[in-house]
Amino acid sequence: MEKKYYQLLKEKFPKKEQVLTELINLEAIVQLPKGTEHFVSDLHGEFDAFDHVLRNGSGSVKEKVKECFQAMPKVPITDLCTLIYYPEEKLALQKASLKPQALIAYYKENIPYLLQVTNYAGRKYTRSKVRKALPPQFAYIIEELLTEVDTKKDKIDYFTTIVNRIIELNQAPALITALCKTIQRLVVDHLHVVGDIYDRGPKPDQIMERLSNLPSVDIQWGNHDIVWLAAVAGSPVAAMNLLRISSRYGNLDILEERYGINLRPLATYAQKYYEPTPAFNLKAEDMHTFSEAEQILFNQIQQATAILQFKLEGQLILRRPEFLLDKRNVLTFIDYSSQTITLDDVVYPLVDFNGPTVDEKQPLTLTKEEETLIARLLSSIQESEKLKRHMDFMLASGSMYLCYNDNLLFHGCIPLHENGDLKSLRINGHNYAGKALLDFYEEQVRKSYLDPSCHDDFATDMLWYLWTGESSSLFGKEAMTTFERYYIADKKTHIEKKNPYYRLRNDETICQELLAEFDLPHHGHIINGHTPVKEKKGEDPIKANSKLIVIDGGYAKSYQKTTGIAGYTLLSNSYGMQLAAHQPFTSVADAVKNGTDIISVKRLVDEVIHRTKVKTTNTGVKICHEMADLSYLYQNFDKI
Structure with a gap:
C-alpha cells in the first residue's frame, strides 16, 4: 500500500x-506567519449583522487599512473601508450622486488605494495563494497592477494607461468590486462558526449560502442546528419542533417560500382544531410586519405543532428508556378532568391547555389524520433540494467539537458533575464521557443522516436527545421546560437548571483538565457559544484566567435586551487573540451612506511572545x- x-x-x-x-x-x-482565524457563534438567522461582521473581519479590515496608510494621513480611511465592505452598494451611491468627471476621479483615486491594501493584506501569504484569491476575470490585470502600484517614475505611464483603459471600458466598478472582495478574503484566512446558525432570525438560509461560498470554514453544530439536521435525517419530533419554533418567531416563510416546503396542510389542520391563546403569541421583533390574520395563524400552528411534538416526544421516551427522560413525558402526567398536571409530586393547574386531539386514556396516540399530516410534512422537509443542500454542507463542514491550533471549540458544554468529574451517558452497557461522549454523539449524527428513511431508529432518536437530554453537550441543562412555559403559571417550573459546567468553567484548573481530556496543551483555550453573555449585568466573556472565551453575546435581536450588546467575535492571528464586542447593526443602507460600523471594543485575550508561524498550526x-x-x-x- x-x-x-x-x-x-x-x-x-x-x-x-x-x-x-x-x-x-x-x-x-x-x-510564514499564521493566517487570521475568525470565530463567530449563535448567528440565529441574523444575516445582515453576520454579513457585516464577515465583510469587515470584526475590525480586521479597518486595522489593515490604517496600518497600510499610517504614513498617509490624508487617505479617507472610513470611506475607503466602507467601499471595501460594500463595494456594489457604495459604487451605486457614488454613481447616483457624482457627475461623470467626479466619478472618474473617484475611480482613479480609489483603485490605487485598493491595490495598496491588497498588497498589504497579502504580504504574509505566498504569491500563489494571493493569485488564487483573485477573481479569474481580473487575475492577470490585478497581478500587473499589484506589481506596479508602487512603481517609480519610469513605469508610471504603464500603470496609468492600464487604469485609464479599465475606466474607459466601464470596467472600473467590476475591478473595484473584485479588489474589495479579494481584500476581505485575504484579511481573514479561516472562519469558525461555533454553532447555532438556525432559528429566531429571518435569514438562516442566506447565512448558509454565504458560508458555503467561503474558501475556508468549519462549523461546530449547535443545539438549534441539530434539530434541522435531525428533521432532514428523518426525525418527526424534530420536524414538529422546527415548525413550532419557526411559527413562534414568525419565520414560516423561511420554510415555505425559501425552502419550498408545503405548509398548507398544517395550516388547515391548525385552524380546524385550535383557537389563539396568549401563551402562543408571536415572539417576533417586528410585530407590525404581520397582519392580525397572520398572527392568529402563527398562534394556531404553534399550538398544533406543540401538541404533536409532545405526543411524538412521549413515544420516543417510551422506546428509549436508556435516555432517562421519563420525567418529560408530560402528556401522561395530566389529569384531564381537573386540568392539572403533577410534576415531581407537585400538582399545578394548567392555563389554557388545549389538546383537542389528545385521547385522555392514550394521550401519546396520534390520530390517523395526524399520522398522515406528519408524514406529509416530514416528506416535504426531506424533499427540499435547497434545505438538503444546506444540511449536506452543515454535515460535511461540521462536527460536535473541533481541536484546531491548540484550541478546543464546541457550542455548549462538556457535561460535568458538581465536583468537576466528567458526567457520563450509559448506553448498551457502555459509559461515554468527555471526548468519548462527543465522539459517540457525532457518530450517531452521521449514522442517522446517512439513512433518512429510518424515522425511529436509535441514531435518529439520539439527535432528539441532543436537543433536550440532560447529558447532551449541546443542551447542557437538566430539563427543557417547553410545556411548563406554555401551560403553567408558576414560574418556578420554567427554570432550566444548567449543568455544573457553566459554573465550573470559571475555574482555570477545570479548563486545563478539559483541554487535557482532548489531548490539547495547557496554553490552549476553550471557545464556547450557546449562552448569551449578560454584559449589562457585568458578566465577563473571558473566563478562567483567559483559558475560556464565550463568544455568544447575542446576535439574535430577542437576546439584546438582556445582553446589552449584539454579539462577541474572536480573532486569532500570529500575534495572539482579541475579543471584539459589537453594537446592534442598523442597516446596510446606513453603513453605506454614513460609514457606520458596529464594533465597539476590542480586548486582548492572549499575546504570544514569538509570532506564530504556519508550521505550528x-x-x-x-x-x-x-x-x-x-x-x-x-x-x-x-x-x-
Whole structure:
C-alpha cells in the first residue's frame, strides 16, 4: 500500500526537479506567519449583522487599512473601508450622486488605494495563494497592477494607461468590486462558526449560502442546528419542533417560500382544531410586519405543532428508556378532568391547555389524520433540494467539537458533575464521557443522516436527545421546560437548571483538565457559544484566567435586551487573540451612506511572545507530513 501511495505521488510530480521545487515551496510556506482565524457563534438567522461582521473581519479590515496608510494621513480611511465592505452598494451611491468627471476621479483615486491594501493584506501569504484569491476575470490585470502600484517614475505611464483603459471600458466598478472582495478574503484566512446558525432570525438560509461560498470554514453544530439536521435525517419530533419554533418567531416563510416546503396542510389542520391563546403569541421583533390574520395563524400552528411534538416526544421516551427522560413525558402526567398536571409530586393547574386531539386514556396516540399530516410534512422537509443542500454542507463542514491550533471549540458544554468529574451517558452497557461522549454523539449524527428513511431508529432518536437530554453537550441543562412555559403559571417550573459546567468553567484548573481530556496543551483555550453573555449585568466573556472565551453575546435581536450588546467575535492571528464586542447593526443602507460600523471594543485575550508561524498550526502539521513524503520520494525517486 505504501509503495502504491508513492507511485501515485510520483504521477503528480513526474520529474525529480518538480519534487524538489514543491519541497522548497512547502518549506518556505511553513515559515510564514499564521493566517487570521475568525470565530463567530449563535448567528440565529441574523444575516445582515453576520454579513457585516464577515465583510469587515470584526475590525480586521479597518486595522489593515490604517496600518497600510499610517504614513498617509490624508487617505479617507472610513470611506475607503466602507467601499471595501460594500463595494456594489457604495459604487451605486457614488454613481447616483457624482457627475461623470467626479466619478472618474473617484475611480482613479480609489483603485490605487485598493491595490495598496491588497498588497498589504497579502504580504504574509505566498504569491500563489494571493493569485488564487483573485477573481479569474481580473487575475492577470490585478497581478500587473499589484506589481506596479508602487512603481517609480519610469513605469508610471504603464500603470496609468492600464487604469485609464479599465475606466474607459466601464470596467472600473467590476475591478473595484473584485479588489474589495479579494481584500476581505485575504484579511481573514479561516472562519469558525461555533454553532447555532438556525432559528429566531429571518435569514438562516442566506447565512448558509454565504458560508458555503467561503474558501475556508468549519462549523461546530449547535443545539438549534441539530434539530434541522435531525428533521432532514428523518426525525418527526424534530420536524414538529422546527415548525413550532419557526411559527413562534414568525419565520414560516423561511420554510415555505425559501425552502419550498408545503405548509398548507398544517395550516388547515391548525385552524380546524385550535383557537389563539396568549401563551402562543408571536415572539417576533417586528410585530407590525404581520397582519392580525397572520398572527392568529402563527398562534394556531404553534399550538398544533406543540401538541404533536409532545405526543411524538412521549413515544420516543417510551422506546428509549436508556435516555432517562421519563420525567418529560408530560402528556401522561395530566389529569384531564381537573386540568392539572403533577410534576415531581407537585400538582399545578394548567392555563389554557388545549389538546383537542389528545385521547385522555392514550394521550401519546396520534390520530390517523395526524399520522398522515406528519408524514406529509416530514416528506416535504426531506424533499427540499435547497434545505438538503444546506444540511449536506452543515454535515460535511461540521462536527460536535473541533481541536484546531491548540484550541478546543464546541457550542455548549462538556457535561460535568458538581465536583468537576466528567458526567457520563450509559448506553448498551457502555459509559461515554468527555471526548468519548462527543465522539459517540457525532457518530450517531452521521449514522442517522446517512439513512433518512429510518424515522425511529436509535441514531435518529439520539439527535432528539441532543436537543433536550440532560447529558447532551449541546443542551447542557437538566430539563427543557417547553410545556411548563406554555401551560403553567408558576414560574418556578420554567427554570432550566444548567449543568455544573457553566459554573465550573470559571475555574482555570477545570479548563486545563478539559483541554487535557482532548489531548490539547495547557496554553490552549476553550471557545464556547450557546449562552448569551449578560454584559449589562457585568458578566465577563473571558473566563478562567483567559483559558475560556464565550463568544455568544447575542446576535439574535430577542437576546439584546438582556445582553446589552449584539454579539462577541474572536480573532486569532500570529500575534495572539482579541475579543471584539459589537453594537446592534442598523442597516446596510446606513453603513453605506454614513460609514457606520458596529464594533465597539476590542480586548486582548492572549499575546504570544514569538509570532506564530504556519508550521505550528493544524495546516502546518499537514504540510510537514507532505514534506516528509516528498523528501522520501525525492531520495528514492529512481527506485519507485
